[in-house]
Amino acid sequence: MMGKSMKCSGADFPGLKSRELSSRAQKVFPGGITRSTVERDPSPCYISKGSGAYLTDVDGQKFLDLSNNFTTLIHGHAYPPVIEAVSRVLQDGTCFSNPTAHEVALAELLVSRIPAIDKIRFVNTGTEAVMFAIKAARAFTGRPGVAKFEGSYHGSYDWAEVGQVGNPSTWGDADSPVPVPAYEGMPTSVADDCLILPFNDPDQARQQIAASADRLACILLDPMPSCGGLNHPDPEFIAAVVETAREYGVLVICDEVLNLRQGYQGASARYGIEPDLITAGKIIGGGFPIGAVGGSSRVMSVFDGSNGPAKVGQAGTFSANPVSMVAGYACMEALDETAFARLDSMGDRLRSGLSDVISRRNVHYVVSGAASLFRIHNKATLPENYREAHTTPDEAKNMSDMKRYFLSQNIILPIGRAACLSTAMTDADIDGIVEVFEKFLNLEPQ
Numbered sequence: 001m002m003g004k005s006m007k008c009s010g011a012d013f014p015g016l017k018s019r020e021l022s023s024r025a026q027k028v029f030p031g032g033i034t035r036s037t038v039e040r041d042p043s044p045c046y047i048s049k050g051s052g053a054y055l056t057d058v059d060g061q062k063f064l065d066l067s068n069n070f071t072t073l074i075h076g077h078a079y080p081p082v083i084e085a086v087s088r089v090l091q092d093g094t095c096f097s098n099p100t101a102h103e104v105a106l107a108e109l110l111v112s113r114i115p116a117i118d119k120i121r122f123v124n125t126g127t128e129a130v131m132f133a134i135k136a137a138r139a140f141t142g143r144p145g146v147a148k149f150e151g152s153y154h155g156s157y158d159w160a161e162v163g164q165v166g167n168p169s170t171w172g173d174a175d176s177p178v179p180v181p182a183y184e185g186m187p188t189s190v191a192d193d194c195l196i197l198p199f200n201d202p203d204q205a206r207q208q209i210a211a212s213a214d215r216l217a218c219i220l221l222d223p224m225p226s227c228g229g230l231n232h233p234d235p236e237f238i239a240a241v242v243e244t245a246r247e248y249g250v251l252v253i254c255d256e257v258l259n260l261r262q263g264y265q266g267a268s269a270r271y272g273i274e275p276d277l278i279t280a281g282k283i284i285g286g287g288f289p290i291g292a293v294g295g296s297s298r299v300m301s302v303f304d305g306s307n308g309p310a311k312v313g314q315a316g317t318f319s320a321n322p323v324s325m326v327a328g329y330a331c332m333e334a335l336d337e338t339a340f341a342r343l344d345s346m347g348d349r350l351r352s353g354l355s356d357v358i359s360r361r362n363v364h365y366v367v368s369g370a371a372s373l374f375r376i377h378n379k380a381t382l383p384e385n386y387r388e389a390h391t392t393p394d395e396a397k398n399m400s401d402m403k404r405y406f407l408s409q410n411i412i413l414p415i416g417r418a419a420c421l422s423t424a425m426t427d428a429d430i431d432g433i434v435e436v437f438e439k440f441l442n443l444e445p446q
């Protein structure tokens with residue numbers, strides 16, 4: 001079933017102009033790219049325009065975009081209300097040392113919707129949001145350590161990226177995963193302050209959090225980690241994490257940089273988690289750079305410098321810049337409960353369409369995800385954690401063939417992480433994805 005080399009038949013990918021840009025880029029960027037997450041299999045596709053659900057590349061080819069800038073663009077590309085809001089604000093200046101009404105409006109919107117957020121601070125990326133959440137937890141508890149789950153991606157702060165890239169030769173015992181460093185030369189003290197836990201294992205969570213609690217400031221939890229497998233969180237596991245954390249005074253940080261898009265009140269509300277802090281990003285900037293950390297007034301008081309120096313200084317030249325604030329507001333305002341219900345039902349239609357094909361054809365694939373997110377795995381059963389989702393070299397080759405086949409059919413399908421839908425998509429787009437998946441299966445030796 002695995003490993004057939006596939007030649008693109010429809011779209012010419014990457015086209016000539018993309019290849020020319022790529023060779024210029026090779027001369028100026030290490031590895032030819034300026035962020036490591038850019039798709040390079042076989043080489044990058046340069047985009048000239050995005051509109052709604054579609055992207056057009058520099059060679060004039062059009063693609064249905066299931067990446068949406070790594071799940072950011074919940075309304076698709078060039079969403080008119082965002083363009084209008086940003087165009088208006090550009091005339092008035094784009095960044096000041098002073099606050100603006102726009103940051104207050106976006107903060108009010110988020111505080112009113114997300115139950116665990118009483119107070120919020122804006123930053124520029126999800127990485128920064130996670131970094132400040134960890135610093136806040138440390139300042140609040142007076143402890144240095146961070147517990148997190150194997151394979152979950154939380155951006156590039158050292159303590160958040162330990163344990164996110166293990167493989168069978170580095171990851172060690174399944175019950176106590178090795179805190180695999182994210183890069184060579186990472187200080188060993190970083191790993192010493194990180195506890196890596198298996199996702200969806202309530203017993204290990206209970207035991208290990210309790211055993212390390214006197215050094216732990218926080219538990220960093222993404223309830224449905226995209227790179228970890230987009231696994232469904234077991235309610236018993238979630239309860240074990242939160243209850244043990246409470247018992248030992250360890251803070252729970254729910255990293256919703258990606259999964260806030262799971263509902264009107266976000267992912268923690270969807271999965272019944274009451275975190276001390278929430279990190280957000282992606283959708284709340286409407287397509288512009290943003291991050292946010294929010295939580296209970298008690299914990300967020302570590303950022304309060306109104307009566308002497310704050311316990312945690314948080315600044316940022318571009319934090320709360322008016323462009324990101326108005327874009328985020330326009331995006332989030334349009335995301336009412338009806339919009340989320342429609343995203344949910346499109347996601348259900350897609351996941352069940354793919355699953356029907358899989359069971360009809362009796363092939364070893366499964367689909368994980370929720371709301372507007374999905375991930376296809378070439379596995380016999382739904383993975384519950386990072387190790388179960390991890391692909392063998394043959395499986396990785398098969399997934400790369402699938403991605404290339406989708407490209408040949410003018411669909412950008414991220415693999416190894418979540419793919420997503422947007423409000424700009426239609427049921428016809430959804431059915432087209434299912435059709436292309438079935439056509440791909442037709443090409444595989446049975």
Ligand SMILES: Cc1ncc(COP(=O)(O)O)c(C=O)c1O
Binds near residue numbers: 128156226259290
């Ligand atoms: C769960 C999670 N946390 C943090 C980040 C980092 O966000 P950013 O890329 O904006 O720094 C990401 C990015 O994909 C993410 O998915």
